[in-house]
Amino acid sequence: SQTIHQWPATLVQPVGSPLSLECTVEGTSNPNLYWYRQAAGRGLQLLFYSVGIGQISSEVPQNLSASRPQDRQFILSSKKLLLSDSGFYLCASGQKGNQPQHFGDGTRLSIL
């Protein structure tokens, strides 16, 4: 079965600082990869998804970007964080087809 690693678990950043969150997947190959954000007490918002290396689709216009430099590596970045970027960031992986997604443990990001 696949394992999804996310780090760090918790991050506190000042407004205007850059961001890099990394997600790596083990136990599978050529997965679909996803970044979600969950604001406090809210549902999951899909930010980006990728069906392969270098292929990124953005769901919500914002100051975030994503990259997939390797098959099982997915990175979420920002050049300048906003207060509204605070939230719980989750990486997910799923096999092609009608298969469910599985989530990493998430990164809780607080912007000060």
Next chain:
Amino acid sequence: QKEVEQNSGPLSVPEGAIASLNCTYSDRVSQSFFWYRQYSGKSPELIMSIYSNGDKEDGRFTAQLNKASQYVSLLIRDSQPSDSATYLCAVLSYGKLTFGQGTILTVHP
């Protein structure tokens, strides 16, 4: 816009009772349906998948799907305090999951 709606709750049931969680979806071409459990401060955990009309049972959990009515439900039998969590309904269409807002379930002793 694809939507997934869940009864907002919170839902409170006594220990040993049946908890019933409901979900409706708007996209008729949706292909797969999932229930996730999310404990406070943790990431969602897949607990049930269902792909065809009818019931699917796994231990104390039963998922029910009615594509004609665009309705999915989750029944938890013999509810335990450890079942207290937020339950997320998710619908898969063309490789993308759409999540409901979640129903908070509290099982009290």
